[in-house]
Amino acid sequence: MDSRTEIREFLSSRRARIAPERAGLPAYGGNRRVKGLRREEVALLAGVSVDYYVRMERGGLAGASDGVLDALASALQLDEAERDHLFHLARRSREPGGPRRRGPAVRVRPTLQQVLDAISDAPAWIGNGRCDVLAMNQLARALFAPVLADPRRPANTARFVCLDPEAAKALFVDYDQVVGAVAAKLRMEAGRNPHDAELTALVGELSTRSEPFRQRWASQDVRLHRSGRKRMRHPIVGRLDLDVECLELPAEPGLHLNVYTAPAGTPTADHVALLASWAATRQTPATESDAHNG
Incomplete structure (x- = not known):
């Protein structure tokens, strides 16, 4: 699975689990078509534009600063492990792609x-x-x-x-x-x-x-x-x-x-x-x- 796909699935899955009420947002209308938060609601909570958040959820984390990633983690109410994973995915998206490689043999001293x-x-x-x-x-x-x-x-x-x-x-x-x-x-x-x-x-x-x-x-x-x-x-x-x-x-x-x-x-x-x-x-x-x- 490529990094853009992993970013998209991770962010969309975290967004889907948060009801507006849990995020402190009013839930207008009784027939929401999405499970959890809408993209524009996540953008509001993270303090970024809707277009920018949509690009991030589509896998575009390469240009996101640590401050933006922290704001996104707060908006999605990520725990410590999830926040670390988000930063790992962002770091990975900034690196050039490469072939899978076998890790060095592990020797326990x-x-x-x-x-x-x-x-x-x-x-x-x-x-x-x-x-x-x-x-x-x-x-x-x-x-x-x-x-x-x-x-x-x-x-x-x-x-x-x-x-x-x-x-x-x-x-x-x-x-x-x-x-x-x-x-x-x-x-x-x-x-x-x-x-x-x-x-x-x-x-x-x-x-x-x-x-x-x-x-x-x-x-x-x-x-x-x-x-x-x-x-x-x-x-x-x-x-x-x-x-x-x-x-x-x-x-x-x-x-x-x-x-x-x-x-x-x-x-x-x-x-x-x-x-x-x-x-x-x-x-x-x-x-x-x-x-x-x-």
Whole structure:
């Protein structure tokens, strides 16, 4: 999908969700032909001419200043992730087009694997914006054993969720939310790295083979992944209600560290300790980064 099409679909979808009353505008007439705001109403709220907004919604963001983009984000009531995505799309439209390219091989430094291994009482793993699992500690391998059943490396959580739905529904209590989160994360990454050939191939594969992913991808939703709650049913220890923190790694742009914890004294904390005991008895497979780099 080219950048003009993405801009048009993103802006029109955000405009369609805002009723005039929500934007503080009078809703004249009882038979509005458009869902949400009209283009002229968005232009009014953003402080630009109607013609200029129409050009922007048709994909013409290349000449828009940061001030105009901020005003547009406010008019459309974009959240932080949506605002970032708008700026990514604008930046992309200013750059000359280019062929899709394969990103450089990602190598997780040995010291980062040491950090993971030092986290002995919480599942922890390192991934990228394509949902690739690049390195894990022993407890994370145990927690995500169903994801690692696919022999392809690096393992990919998006592929597991969307292409092995029965196994994913068994593992994730809130399966529908997880599918939506996957699509929103990949949409955000596509705005950041539009020429990533591996990302393009992944989105194409998921769109072709997964109707739930295709529907959520079409929604144009984007999301920042920083923290949250993951409810899981592990085949060995049962129900786990885990708090998730997603931490960016400043020395490794594009990579993030995910750590899963539970408050002490809760059933989930007890189940995590049981999972750790079970994991210690298993033979440790090659790390994800080893398989990826090999």
